[in-house]
Amino acid sequence: MDSYFEIKAIPDPELLQTAVIAQLMQHLHGLLPAYQGRVGLAFPGYGQARSLGGILRLHGTADDLQRLHDEVGDLPIFSSYSLVTPLLAAPKSLVGHAAFQRLHVKGKSHYRRQLKRHKANGTWSEELEQAIAANYRKTVSCPYVSLKSYSTGQPVFSLFVERKLKLEMQSGDFNGYGLSKDGATVPLF
Numbered sequence: 001m002d003s004y005f006e007i008k009a010i011p012d013p014e015l016l017q018t019a020v021i022a023q024l025m026q027h028l029h030g031l032l033p034a035y036q037g038r039v040g041l042a043f044p045g046y047g048q049a050r051s052l053g054g055i056l057r058l059h060g061t062a063d064d065l066q067r068l069h070d071e072v073g074d075l076p077i078f079s080s081y082s083l084v085t086p087l088l089a090a091p092k093s094l095v096g097h098a099a100f101q102r103l104h105v106k107g108k109s110h111y112r113r114q115l116k117r118h119k120a121n122g123t124w125s126e127e128l129e130q131a132i133a134a135n136y137r138k139t140v141s142c143p144y145v146s147l148k149s150y151s152t153g154q155p156v157f158s159l160f161v162e163r164k165l166k167l168e169m170q171s172g173d174f175n176g177y178g179l180s181k182d183g184a185t186v187p188l189f
Contacts, residue, residue, distance in 0.1 A: 001040065001169075001187060003062040005069055006085045007078065009054040017054045020081050022145040024056060025159075025177065027078070029150070031071050033176045038064050040186040041178025042100060043143075046163050052143045058178065059186045062087065090187055097169050097185035102177070103142050103160040111136045 007028075009020040032039055039060040045053015058065060069087050072078045114132055118124040144160040161179065165188075172184025180186075 001059045001061070002090055003065045003087055004042075004057055004059045004090055005065060005087045006044075007056040007058070007072065008083045008085070010081055010083060011054075012081070015081075018051050018145065021052055021054065021056065022147060023077060024082055025145055026147050027075060028056070028058075028072075029147070029177055031068060032174075032178050035060070035064050035068065037173030037175070037181065039068060039178055040100075040174045040180065040184060042098065042186040042188070043161070043163070046100075046161075047143065050141070050143055052145060052161060057186075059090070062089075091189050093189070095188040097166040098188050099164045099166060099170070099180040099183050099185050100178075101162050101164065101180045101183075102175070103140065103162040105140050105158070105160050106136070 007024055009017050009024065011017070012020065028041075039058055042057040042059060043052045044055045044057055045051075047053075058068065060068070065087055069084070072084055078084055111132060115124065115129060118128060140160060142160045142162045144158045146156050147159050148155060149157055159177065164183075166183075166185050168185075169187070170183050170185045172180065172182040174184060175181050
């Protein structure tokens with residue numbers, strides 16, 4: 001991860017910044033699988049107003065990022081709704097490292113299926129129901145974006161992104177959204 005470039009959402013009075021970031025991430029998702037987990041995504045504004053912020057920072061090797069930078073430049077959505085910085089070398093002095101990972105949040109339908117399964121198996125009890133309900137009452141405070149799924153055809157789903165700060169760099173792969181699959185980190189600066 002010797003290079004990076006940023007995609008900065010242009011403020012628009014008619015669109016929320018989170019909606020712009022969601023659309024930019026949706027289009028990046030169409031490009032990133034071709035890089036086979038070598039390009040990672042960071043969010044410099046992570047947590048601002050409980051959102052991912054208005055900047056997407058892509059990390060990788062100079063060769064991969066130059067190719068991705070050219071692809072991003074060819075798509076009208078990026079030129080219309082964002083400013084794409086030139087490709088830059090990653091700075092030597094870092095604040096630290098972070099793994100931006102997908103956090104899977106189970107909804108009410110999962111809760112109902114779990115109760116139904118326990119009742120069918122005869123393992124249901126009042127205490128079990130209370131324990132399951134308590135697990136689903138926990139609030140999730142991670143920022144998220146609403147996206148469409150290309151693989152399942154789901155019209156809208158929430159992609160929750162959790163940031164885990166690390167003291168040292170950890171190598172690994174990134175998924176089709178540029179998020180860490182196995183604890184891989186990106187530099188923070």
